[in-house]
Amino acid sequence: MSKDVVRDVNSVLSSIDADQPRPAGSESVIRGFIRDFDRHILHEKNGLLAIDKPPFIAISGLGSFFRFGLWEIVQAVTGEDYHPINRLDRDTSGLVLFGGTRNDRAMVSRLFAKGEVSKGYIAITEQFEPKISGIIAPIIRVEDSPRVAVGIGHEAKHAATAFRQIGEFQHEDRTYSLLSVHLASGGRTHQIRAHLSEIGCPIAGDLVYNPDGQGDFVRQQLHSSSLSFTDTRTNQAVVIKAPLAPDMHARLSQTFVAIGR
Numbered sequence: 001m002s003k004d005v006v007r008d009v010n011s012v013l014s015s016i017d018a019d020q021p022r023p024a025g026s027e028s029v030i031r032g033f034i035r036d037f038d039r040h041i042l043h044e045k046n047g048l049l050a051i052d053k054p055p056f057i058a059i060s061g062l063g064s065f066f067r068f069g070l071w072e073i074v075q076a077v078t079g080e081d082y083h084p085i086n087r088l089d090r091d092t093s094g095l096v097l098f099g100g101t102r103n104d105r106a107m108v109s110r111l112f113a114k115g116e117v118s119k120g121y122i123a124i125t126e127q128f129e130p131k132i133s134g135i136i137a138p139i140i141r142v143e144d145s146p147r148v149a150v151g152i153g154h155e156a157k158h159a160a161t162a163f164r165q166i167g168e169f170q171h172e173d174r175t176y177s178l179l180s181v182h183l184a185s186g187g188r189t190h191q192i193r194a195h196l197s198e199i200g201c202p203i204a205g206d207l208v209y210n211p212d213g214q215g216d217f218v219r220q221q222l223h224s225s226s227l228s229f230t231d232t233r234t235n236q237a238v239v240i241k242a243p244l245a246p247d248m249h250a251r252l253s254q255t256f257v258a259i260g261r
Helices: 009-016 027-035 070-078 102-113 191-198 246-251
Strands: 041-045 048-053 093-099 118-126 134-136 139-141 148-150 160-171 174-183 222-231 236-241
Touching: 009 027, 009 070, 027 070, 041 236, 048 070, 048 222, 070 093, 093 102, 093 236, 102 222, 118 191, 118 246, 160 191, 174 191
Parallel strands: 093 222
Antiparallel strands: 041 048, 048 093, 118 174, 118 222, 134 160, 139 148, 160 174, 222 236
């Protein structure tokens, strides 16, 4: 990142949309993200830029009620034509990869399509059954709903999710589990959220798939923690990791018990 980029928050917001922009997310979070942009850079090499996205910022305002999100902010701050390669839900935190050129994006997109990109997540869920190590079940959109569900039909798409419990903790007289979640391919919309709900341990704070489990969680407790693949242009392994989001880390209080497997 160029050291001479001056990140005046108001100037960045004005450069995106001078007509009273409505951000795709919490304005206070967005302002803090712009101010500390460099701290959110996880990887910057060979035309690829990885950003640690805070929760409450959508990837983009395009096609939504909002005018801008992470995509537009990254372009405004860097002055480069970066486009997102993977996407996260607004309230999911963690790693988002951008490509600077069409060729950069196409290279990684081809790897996603071939299942050659490994994606890791961390999730806090309702109490997990440790005998379950994963689920292979097709995902299908629910008509007139933001949900997807496990189902069959010509529109259903193959989806496989692997889980590993790495700890548990008590909160408000309930037991929650900390899971390491792995996707061996690009993943489907809401795949992790729907699969965990299907096996009876939905993500804490997920209003869509766990409406009765909100508690005092202000967002779904899901974090994109890692991304790895081989850059076919250089034949070098690319491994990118994002530290656990502060709000999720704070949940792991003194009652947290690590579970080794």
